[in-house]
Structures are given as C-alpha cells and as structure tokens.
C-alpha cells in the first residue's frame with residue numbers, strides 16, 4: 001500500500017530535509033485535510049486531503065477562495081504521508097521544494113460526493129472520476145468545496161471552487177488577511193527567518 005508514496009520518497013533526501021519519511025499508510029477512517037503555505041521558488045499553497053491512508057495533494061498557486069465565483073487552479077502533486085499534516089519548517093536549499101512551509105489551516109472533512117442514485121461516492125472513486133465535493137471544517141476555511149478535473153491527458157488541470165453556501169463570503173480574503181499558522185501562530189516569514197538565524201549559528 002505504500003506504493004503511492006514512492007514518488008514522494010524518491011524526490012527527497014531524508015538525511016537533509018526534516019520532512020517526514022512517512023510510515024506505511026494505515027487503512028483508516030481519518031478524514032483530515034491541511035492547507036500549507038509554501039514559499040518555494042514560486043509561492044503557493046498545498047491542499048492535501050486524507051484519502052486511502054495518504055494525503056492526496058494539489059498545489060494551488062493562489063490558495064483557496066471563500067468566493068464561489070473564483071475558480072482556483074489546482075495542480076496535482078505526488079501523494080504525501082499522513083505525518084505531513086503537521087509539517088512546518090524549512091526545506092533546505094538544494095532539496096526538492098526548498099523553502100519555508102507553515103500549516104496555514106487544517107481540520108476534518110465530510111465527503112459530499114454522490115453518485116447518480118444519490119448514494120455517497122467514496123473519495124478515491126470521486127477523484128478518479130474527476131469530481132469530488134466535500135465540506136471542510138477548519139479555523140479559516142469552512143463549508144463546501146469542489147475539486148473538478150478539466151480537460152484530459154497532458155492538458156488536464158483541476159479547479160478548486162467554493163460552493164455557494166452559508167460559509168461563502170466574497171469579502172473575505174483569508175490568504176492575505178489571516179496569515180499565521182494555525183499550529184504555531186508564526187507567519188511563513190517568521191519560519192524562514194528563524195531558520196536563517198539557526199543556520200548562521202551552528203553548534
């Protein structure tokens with residue numbers, strides 16, 4: 001079952017990065033998600049959903065919107081291990097994804113995807129079919145969202161869109177106004193600065 005983490009592990013040198021190597025995925029009932037802000041070569045947000053014992057992942061350049069009219073591009077990336085839910089720190093220079101990472105928001109989700117008969121469609125099948133709907137319950141982000149695959153083959157991309165529900169709010173702009181980590185209270189600049197300071201002062 002750990003097969004889907006092969007790409008994740010192949011890309012990283014765990015003697016250099018403090019990112020989790022990841023245990024073998026457990027078949028579990030967990031429905032966690034995380035949005036990490038990542039100051040890599042190009043700044044983006046990583047949206048990760050727990051499905052089948054791993055974190056299915058998308059890089060969302062602009063991050064999530066609370067406005068249902070916004071369609072946010074979401075580029076699929078490799079599955080990440082569950083331990084990554086709590087990862088915050090700096091990926092060292094020269095390593096894959098080098099740059100600071102904070103846990104911008106995290107929580108649990110409820111699958112809202114249904115099949116033609118109105119029965120709940122499992123998330124792995126929903127994603128394979130190119131459309132998943134879910135309710136997120138976090139500190140900054142809550143309510144319904146949908147991920148939809150557009151196009152096919154090399155042109156395929158996904159869109160992350162807020163559903164028009166009670167939590168929809170076109171005036172909020174949480175990626176700009178609520179910048180602190182929900183884990184540590186630090187901004188991504190704080191995390192980067194601390195790492196620089198530690199680097200200058202070797203033991």
Ligand code: MN
Pocket residue numbers: 038040044045046059097
């Ligand atoms: Mn990233």
